[in-house]
Amino acid sequence: MRRPILAANWKMYKTVGEALAFIEEFLPYTKGMDAVEIVLAPPFTALEPLARALAGTPLKLAAQNVAAHEEGAFTGEVAPRMLADLGCTYTIVGHSERRHLFGETDPLIARKVELLLQHGIRPVVCVGETLAQRESGQTFEVLGAQLDACVSCVPPERAPELVIAYEPVWAIGTGKTATPLLAQEAHAFIRERLGKVFGESAARMRIQYGGSVKPDNIYNLMAEQDIDGALVGGASLDPVSFSRIVRFDRPEEFQ
Ligand code: PGA
Numbered sequence: 001m002r003r004p005i006l007a008a009n010w011k012m013y014k015t016v017g018e019a020l021a022f023i024e025e026f027l028p029y030t031k032g033m034d035a036v037e038i039v040l041a042p043p044f045t046a047l048e049p050l051a052r053a054l055a056g057t058p059l060k061l062a063a064q065n066v067a068a069h070e071e072g073a074f075t076g077e078v079a080p081r082m083l084a085d086l087g088c089t090y091t092i093v094g095h096s097e098r099r100h101l102f103g104e105t106d107p108l109i110a111r112k113v114e115l116l117l118q119h120g121i122r123p124v125v126c127v128g129e130t131l132a133q134r135e136s137g138q139t140f141e142v143l144g145a146q147l148d149a150c151v152s153c154v155p156p157e158r159a160p161e162l163v164i165a166y167e168p169v170w171a172i173g174t175g176k177t178a179t180p181l182l183a184q185e186a187h188a189f190i191r192e193r194l195g196k197v198f199g200e201s202a203a204r205m206r207i208q209y210g211g212s213v214k215p216d217n218i219y220n221l222m223a224e225q226d227i228d229g230a231l232v233g234g235a236s237l238d239p240v241s242f243s244r245i246v247r248f249d250r251p252e253e254f255q
Helices: 016-030 044-054 080-085 094-102 107-120 131-135 138-153 156-160 180-204 218-222 237-246
Strands: 007-011 037-041 058-062 090-093 123-125 163-166 206-210 229-232
Touching: 007 138, 007 237, 016 044, 016 080, 016 218, 016 237, 037 090, 037 138, 044 058, 094 138, 107 123, 107 138, 107 229, 123 138, 131 138, 131 163, 131 218, 163 180, 180 206, 218 229, 229 237
Parallel strands: 007 037, 007 229, 037 058, 058 090, 090 123, 123 163, 163 206, 206 229
Antiparallel strands: none
8 A cells, every 4th residue: 555665865975976886786686666655865966867867767866955945045955936837846855964963842843844844855754762861761752852853844635755764873874774563653653642643544654764774674664564664874875775775675686
């Protein structure tokens, strides 16, 4: 019922040349992969050349961030309209690196979600608890508060356009993946909370897991009922590694 969505978050890696070289090697692996949605989120500088390179393919483009304003005197920012103009289908908002390194708050993220939807771009809204929050038993409280604050501006009929990325902060870039069971528990909580906000639409909303996803652990994560995809950082930088992730249900191909 929910089409799996596998997304590469390249963060601040890859020049235009490197991004195009990735595509050349990666595209052949995506043949016949229509059952899954494949999304690439390069740095802003590579969005336009990747949009050209992906034209005519089913792969989708995502930005990693967006301004919380329509336009104006905001040096260094990129407006939602500019991303729509480049053909971005998705944009990641509220990534924990933006929250923790750049001070992004829930109200700011909510504004970005609102603006993106106005411009026909689907937000990938990241939520997740820190290690200290998990260890002190606050995980669900934190996730619930982040969701309520970031997505409650969305009308229920548009809710299925959202993707939620559950990314426990302690699992990002650390090599410590959440166990499938622990991830499923958080995803089930998130879906229940989405149900309170959006009603029946919640069953159609996709929830990705993110945090040290690798070719070796994707299969077991995807086997969980409420895990509809992955947001992949480090393991998405290499075309063979990311191809093994998008072809998670065909591990025999890579034996
Ligand atoms: P990671 O990053 O796969 O390198 O842990 C995931 C993310 O930050 O989206």
